[in-house]
Amino acid sequence: xxxxxxxxxxxxxxxxxxxxxxxxxxxxxxxxxxxxxxxxxxxxxxxxxxxxxxxxxxxxxxxxxxxxxxxxxxxxxxxxxxxxxxxxxxxxxxxxxxxxxxxxxxxxxxxxxxxxxxxxxxxxxxxxxxxxxxxxxxxxxxxxxxxxxxxxxxxxxxxxxxxxxxxxxxxxxxxxxxxxxxxxxxxxxxxxxxxxxxxxxxxxxxxxxxxxxxxxxxxxxxxxxxxxxxxxxxxxxxxxxxxxxxxxxxxxxxxxxxxxxxxxxxxxxxxxxxxxxxxxxxxxxxxxxxxxxxxxxxxxxxxxxxxxxxxxxxxxxxxxxxxxxxxxxxxxxxxxxxxxxxxxxxxxxxxxxxxxxxxxxxxxxxxxxxxxxxxxxxxxxxxxxxxxxxxxxxxxxxxxxxxxxxxxxxxxxxxxxxxxxxxxxxxxxxxxxxxxxxxxxxxxxxxxxxxxxxxxxxxxxxxxxxxxxxxxxxxxxxxxxxxxxxxxxxxxxxxxxxxxxxxxxxxxxxxxxxxxxxxxxxxxxxxxxxxxxxxxxxxxxxxxxxxxxxxxxxxxxxxxxxxxxxxxxxxxxxxxxxxxxxxxxxxxxxxxxxxxxxxxxxxxxxxxxxxxxxxxxxxxxxxxxxxxxxxxxxxxxxxxxxxxxxx
Numbered sequence: 135x136x137x138x139x140x141x142x143x144x145x146x147x148x149x150x151x152x153x154x155x156x157x158x159x160x161x162x163x164x165x166x167x168x169x170x171x172x173x174x175x176x177x178x179x180x181x182x183x184x185x186x187x188x189x190x191x192x193x194x195x196x197x198x199x200x201x202x203x204x205x206x207x208x209x210x211x212x213x214x215x216x217x218x219x220x221x222x223x224x225x226x227x228x229x230x231x232x233x234x235x236x237x238x239x240x241x242x243x244x245x246x247x248x249x250x251x252x253x254x255x256x257x258x259x260x261x262x263x264x265x266x267x268x269x270x271x272x273x274x275x276x277x278x279x280x281x282x283x284x285x286x287x288x289x290x291x292x293x294x295x296x297x298x299x300x301x302x303x304x305x306x307x308x309x310x311x312x313x314x315x316x317x318x319x320x321x322x323x324x325x326x327x328x329x330x331x332x333x334x335x336x337x338x339x340x341x342x343x344x345x346x347x348x349x350x351x352x353x354x355x356x357x358x359x360x361x362x363x364x365x366x367x368x369x370x371x372x373x374x375x376x377x378x379x380x381x382x383x384x385x386x387x388x389x390x391x392x393x394x395x396x397x398x399x400x401x402x403x404x405x406x407x408x409x410x411x412x413x414x415x416x417x418x419x420x421x422x423x424x425x426x427x428x429x430x431x432x433x434x435x436x437x438x439x440x441x442x443x444x445x446x447x448x449x450x451x452x453x454x455x456x457x458x459x460x461x462x463x464x465x466x467x468x469x470x471x472x473x474x475x476x477x478x479x480x481x482x483x484x485x486x487x488x489x490x491x492x493x494x495x496x497x498x499x500x501x502x503x504x505x506x507x508x509x510x511x512x513x514x515x516x517x518x519x520x521x522x523x524x525x526x527x528x529x530x531x532x533x534x535x536x537x538x539x540x541x542x543x544x545x546x547x548x549x550x551x552x553x554x555x556x557x558x559x560x561x562x563x564x565x566x567x568x569x570x571x572x573x574x575x576x577x578x579x580x581x582x583x584x585x586x587x588x589x590x591x592x593x594x595x596x597x598x599x600x601x602x603x604x605x606x607x608x609x610x611x612x613x614x615x616x617x618x619x620x621x622x623x624x625x626x627x628x629x630x631x632x633x634x635x636x637x638x639x640x641x642x643x644x645x646x647x648x649x650x651x652x653x654x655x656x657x658x659x660x661x662x663x664x665x666x667x668x669x670x671x672x673x674x675x676x677x678x679x680x681x682x683x684x685x686x687x688x689x690x691x692x693x694x695x696x697x698x699x700x701x702x703x704x705x706x707x708x709x710x711x712x713x714x715x716x717x718x719x720x721x722x723x724x725x726x727x728x729x730x731x732x733x734x735x736x737x738x739x740x741x742x743x744x745x746x747x748x749x750x751x752x753x754x755x756x757x758x759x760x761x762x763x764x765x766x767x768x769x770x771x772x773x774x775x776x777x778x779x780x781x
Contacts, residue, residue: 136485142492143247147237149499150251150258151230156506157262158229162218163517164266166562167209169546170202172553174210177203183358187564189549191537191557191590198563201310201363205269208308225267228275232437233258235278239285240441243409244448248492253398253443255499260392261433264380266517270430273311276301278437280318281417285441288411292339295346302353310366312354314434318417319347325413380430392432396422399439402446405453410445418442455484511714518714522626525596526551528678532639534630538594539576539587548596559590579607593631600652608651618644623679627651643678645671650688657688657695665696683712687720694723699731718748725756734764754778 173184183203187196200206212220233254240250264270279301283294298319305312323343330340357363384392399422403415418439424431511518522544528534535555540548545561552558560573576583577597587595595617600608611617611629618636620643621628627650630636647668649655657665672689679685690705706724713720725740741757744750754777761770 136489139485139489139492142489142496146247146251146492146496146499149496149503150237150255151233153255153499153503153506154230154233154258155226156503157258158226158265159222159513160225160266161513161515161517162221162225162267163519164268165519165543165546166268167221167266167546168550169562170206170269171210171213172546172550173200173203174206174208174213177207178210178214185358187561189553189557190559190561191592192559193569194557199359199362199366201306201357201359201366202269202308203358204304204307205272205309209267221267225265225271228267228271229265232271232274232278232433235275235282236437236440239278239282240444242285242289243441243445244451246444246448246451246488248488248495249447249451250444251499252491252495253440253447255495255502256391256395256398257436257440259502260389260395261436263388264430264433269309270311270433272308273305273314274433274437276305276308276312277314277318277434280315281414281438281441284319284322285414287339287343288413292342295342298346299349299353302350303356306354306357306363310363313364313367316351316354316364317420318438319343319350321417321420322413323347325411325416329412381428383426384429384432389429389432392425392429395436395443396425399443402443402450404446405449406442406446409449410442414438415442454487520598520625521547522596522598522628524623524679524682525621525626525628528621528628529556529594531678534594534636534639536593536631536635537591538596539590539592540596541598542573544596544598556594559592577607579605579610583607583610593633593636595629597627597629598625599627599650600654603653609649609654612649612651612654619649620644621678622650622675622685623682624684643674645675648672648688648692650684655688657692660695662696665692668692669696681712683709683714683720686712687717687723690723690727694727694730697730699727702727703731703733703736716743716747718744718750718753721747722753722756725760729756729760729763734760738764749777751778 169189172189176182176184176188184198184200184206186198187193188198209221209224212224216223236257237250237254240254244250280298283297286294298315302312302315305315326340326343354364355361399418403418406415418435421431421435421438425435506512516523522541526548529552533555537557537559538548538552539559542560542564543562545558545564548556548558549561560569564570564573572586576586595607595611597608600606608627612619616632617629618632618640619627620630620636620639622645630640632640647655647664648671655668657668660668669689669692672685672692676682676685676689686705686709690702690709693699693705694702703724706720706727709720710717710724721740721743725737725744728734728737728740737760738757741753741760744753745757754773758770758773758778761767761773
């Protein structure tokens with residue numbers, strides 16, 4: 135390689151790990167993590183592993199196969215010592231170490247750094263949705279360790295095999311994906327044995343491979359639940375009915391990098407067989423099925439297949455180099471000295487080609503890194519995942535105690551923040567059909583909802599907003615005389631039972647007119663006295679939900695209906711300031727308020743903003759009216775001709 139090529143290689147490697155660094159630098163957000171922290175706290179406090187759904191009011195004695203107990207101990211110990219910062223550091227270390235192992239593995243098959251970085255960077259993008267800390271991160275490291283040892287075995291370095299049993303001993307106590315620690319060596323062993331049998335080859339290391347595999351299987355049984363931990367993943371996959379996001383196939387556009395990577399894998403696999411053992415192609419195909427079955431399997435497929443892809447591209451590179459060599463044998467007008475050294479000429483042409491490709495890859499890396507770190511949503515709290523943080527604070531401040539029916543995904547967070555004064559109905563450890571059947575029955579507001587809430591003595595309900603306008607539990611609670619809505623913000627709705635223990639809170643904060651749930655409250659056409667009471671309810675709620683843009687938006691609509699355009703404008707501006715994104719609805723209503731206040735310039739700017747965000751006919755009509763009111767007839771005529779449909 136030339137000096138320029140070597141420098142570019144260093145830049146590419148550094149750029150790749152910078153990309154992995156920024157992708158892994160994310161705030162804690164995974165729904166499951168909070169339950170793990172609480173279980174780790176339980177382990178430190180009692181000295182025993184949590185084996186039931188102890189934190190819940192519904193089925194506290196139901197068995198819990200806690201296959202992640204060691205992860206819980208590690209994560210809680212770190213959090214207790216250094217808070218979120220140490221857990222984020224652990225998250226970044228595990229992701230970076232995983233890709234360092236993968237890089238070391240693919241280097242066994244190629245020294246073409248531009249190709250290696252391209253493949254690994256695409257793989258990092260494809261699997262980045264799984265970079266938020268969870269026990270699976272340890273599985274990444276252990277799976278890659280298994281694969282690296284097996285790759286070394288094919289190079290004649292059989293001593294690496296003895297790392298597999300101790301790795302399994304750790305793996306099986308951290309995460310139930312330790313099953314892959316049995317499956318991968320098993321596939322490798324069967325493929326190796328088949329090669330020996332059909333090719334009539336002699337392999338003196340086959341017995342060693344089988345012996346290590348037996349040790350791995352025995353090590354997998356050394357855990358508090360023995361064989362049950364190993365077979366636990368089969369139970370999870372049989373319960374995919376629950377619609378858990380990570381168990382859904384990667385069929386939406388957000389998985390585009392994975393689709394591209396998979397296409398490259400299919401293409402390169404045909405060329406890889408001359409350079410890499412067929413064993414690894416079989417393992418890659420196995421994990422491709424896992425990835426297409428559940429998106430949580432995408433990183434595993436990347437880790438298994440990257441050496442295959444790199445080996446395939448390496449063969450393609452050799453083919454390109456041979457083409458260049460053949461072209462150099464044609465008649466030429468170059469000097470006798472250049473003709474006498476075709477290999478030098480070939481190397482120059484090939485190096486220029488590699489430098490060009492490397493420069494393109496490096497530019498793409500810089501673009502990706504910049505696009506990640508300049509995103510206004512980057513490194514925000516909870517990684518932009520909506521949590522009921524405000525409602526939890528309200529519960530703590532008001533010292534609310536009892537049994538809670540809650541959103542499934544929020545269960546672990548609520549347990550972490552509120553247990554023991556509050557016991558949840560369900561948390562993230564529940565995935566069994568019978569639990570979800572009952573959960574969905576309550577959530578949808580079926581006829582048994584009151585009986586089921588009473589059965590578990592539930593006096594608190596904390597939910598998100600309705601996904602649609604269909605009648606559900608939230609509507610029943612708001613209309614019921616037995617329940618009161620006492621707090622709401624942009625993400626959550628908190629209801630308390632109308633009972634003696636909550637009398638003071640209900641009397642002060644209950645909402646009876648404004649139902650903020652999805653499209654439930656429309657102030658237009660209501661009597662003035664009702665609107666005045668509604669405005670008082672919203673202002674009272676804002677005392678506890680100061681950062682709620684939804685509350686400001688609803689209050690703005692109420693004040694507009696009351697004819698107070700100035701107050702409406704102020705609230706709509708507050709809603710825009712607090713909203714995480716630019717909402718066309720807020721801008722449109724702000725424009726209407728400006729018109730009512732006689733501020734036509736403000737109305738014009740607001741409606742233009744709506745059109746920029748969402749160019750709907752209603753916005754064009756409003757802007758046309760503003761133009762006519764300002765005497766800008768030409769501009770109004772342009773809108774009529776270009777944007778408005780003829781009636």
